[in-house]
Amino acid sequence: MSNENAQAYWGENLRIIITYLAIWFVVSYGCGVLFVDALDQIQFFGFPLGFWFAQQGSIFVFVGLIWAYVSSMNKLDEKYDVHE
Secondary structure, three states, X not given: OOHHHHHHHHHHHHHHHHHHHHHHHHHHHHHHHHOHHHHOOOEEOOEEHHHHHXXXXXXXXXXXXXXXXXXXXXXXXXXXXXXX
């Protein structure tokens, strides 16, 4: 891999990581702490939505982000021909 391609690969990798970390932060900290009062006005499976996000929702989103990151990195690896 040339130096130019390596820098492009790393730049796209950082963009993917920052995007998924921002989503993780909004869901775990935002929905579980910052917006909890507003979200608690909504019932979700019999629980206030803010409580649900703090207890289970952020975990579900985190697992989904792991799968999305794996898929994104596999596509990026194929794009730059560094896949296994």
